[in-house]
Amino acid sequence: MQSAPFSAIDAAGRRPRWILCRGMERVDHTAVQQALPGYHDDKDAVLKRLRRVEGQVRGLQRLVKEDQYCIDVLTQVAATTKALQAVAVQLLEDHLQHCVQEAVMAGGDEARDKVAEASQAVARFLRT
Known part of the structure; x- marks a missing residue:
């Protein structure tokens, strides 16, 4: 669903x-x-980070529009990527500490499913 x-x-x-x-x-x-959601308590911080990333992407668009040097654009792409990865790490930590931890404490099939889901999320994150 x-x-x-x-x-x-x-x-x-x-x-x-x-x-x-x-x-x-x-x-x-x-x-x-x-x-x-696991990030509920950190929602404002997550949104603040995402707004910062959004600003970085707009800056990248401006660099390209202004025909800036390739390496300068690539440097900013790398910085933007790292910023987005930091958001992902925070969300993953919150998920593990909240959703997965509660499921493990409850035990049973839900615990196994949440751990598997978290493992798949980590695998997706590592592939990027």
């Missing part, structure tokens, strides 16, 4: 009674807090 992007507050400013999380059915948030 593919869920919509997570939103803790609906358009009317109310917290929804249920939320959808990847791999989970409807979950009553009043009973289960684990449905929040």
Whole structure:
């Protein structure tokens, strides 16, 4: 089941009674807090980093538009790539410390599935 992007507050400013999380059915948030994404507590920091990366990409576009020297553009591409990788590492750490840790503590099939999912995410990350 593919869920919509997570939103803790609906358009009317109310917290929804249920939320959808990847791999989970409807979950009553009043009973289960684990449905929040692992980065929930660091959301502002993640968004700040992503806005910085967005600015770097705009800068890259400007460099190309202004016909800047290839090596200068490549240097900025490398910096932008590293910045995006830093966001990925933070998200992965949050996922491991929140989602995977809670699943492992619960045990059973959910624990095995979460560990496998995290392993696949690390493998994808290493291929980039």
